[in-house]
Amino acid sequence: MWNSVFQYASPTDFVDIAATSVLIYYILLLIRGTRAVQIITGLLVLVALLGVANLLHLLLLGSILNLIMIGAAVSLPIVFQPELRRALEQIGRGGIFHWNQGEERSGRADEKVMAMLAKAAFLLSRNKYGALIVIEQHTGLKEFMESGTTLNAVVSAELLLSLFVPRSPLHDGAVIVREGIIEAAGCFLPLAEQSLTERRLGTRHRAALGVSEQTDAVVVVVSEESGRISVAREGKLSREIEDETRLFRLLLASTRPRRHPRAIRDDLVTHLRARLTVPVRHPPADAQEQQPAEQG
DSSP, X not given: OHHHHHHHOOHHHHHHHHHHHXXXXXXXXXXXXXXXXXHHHHHHHHHHHHHHHHHTTOHHHHHHHHHXXXXXXXXXXXXXXXXHHHHXXXXXXXXXXXXXXSSOOTTTTOHHHHHHHHHHHHHHHHHTOOEEEEEOOSSOOHHHHTXXXXXXXXXXXXXXXXXXXXXXXXXXXXXXXXXXXXEEEEEOOOOOSSOOSSTTXXXXXXXXXXXXXXXXXXXXXXXXXTOOEXXXXXXXXXXXXXXXXXXXXXXXXXXXXXXXXXXXXHHHHHHHHHHHSOOOOOOOHHHHHHHHHHHO
């Protein structure tokens, strides 16, 4: 049996199948949790109906489904524009295949900056000042910075508080932070296309989700109505954060460089060795003192 299989299949055929399987796997990872899943499900239903129509020789239904499939094929790049953009960005920064980028940005996980942002967020929350703070990661945000006012100022809680005061000319837009520097304020962000389930979430939350969908930025959003603090990342909005320490840890974890797979593997091996190694038990100090006494 295997001889007949290898007779008609060459090694390149197996490589082709493996590469195609990996490609399909990563495409499924990209569309997981997005509206593309429902759209692809609808397309598969249309394809199944078209197959049934051709099998049963339903000419009129088959012709209509063919026209629908042609229109769907033309509109696919438009419908999947956010997913295609995100996929190309992830490929460009190695986010899909987890390539080792070498040197990481030194300012990504600066504890002082994250502590300052957490402090500023809770100061804004107590005063019920709406705020939108975007922390840049690998994906550049220059196009959004150009829509606002360039500041190039060091991050401080007092500066952020003054920027988001209701009568400030820059309070309606977003502040973009890169490597501990406030690059721009009053920036306009794209709104998320997904509908928010909670009615009390407004335009700021949609803008935070929108920029986190299109980039890998981490966004801190403070509600102007309730003063609630949330963090948006990868198109998802966290629950309300009520503790400054928790917000600091969340920001630090979200902006911390990814660990190298080899380091993770070494930690796993060390952990397994520690679990499998039988600990050497030493006798208590009282027993050690009694043994010489008994021998004497």
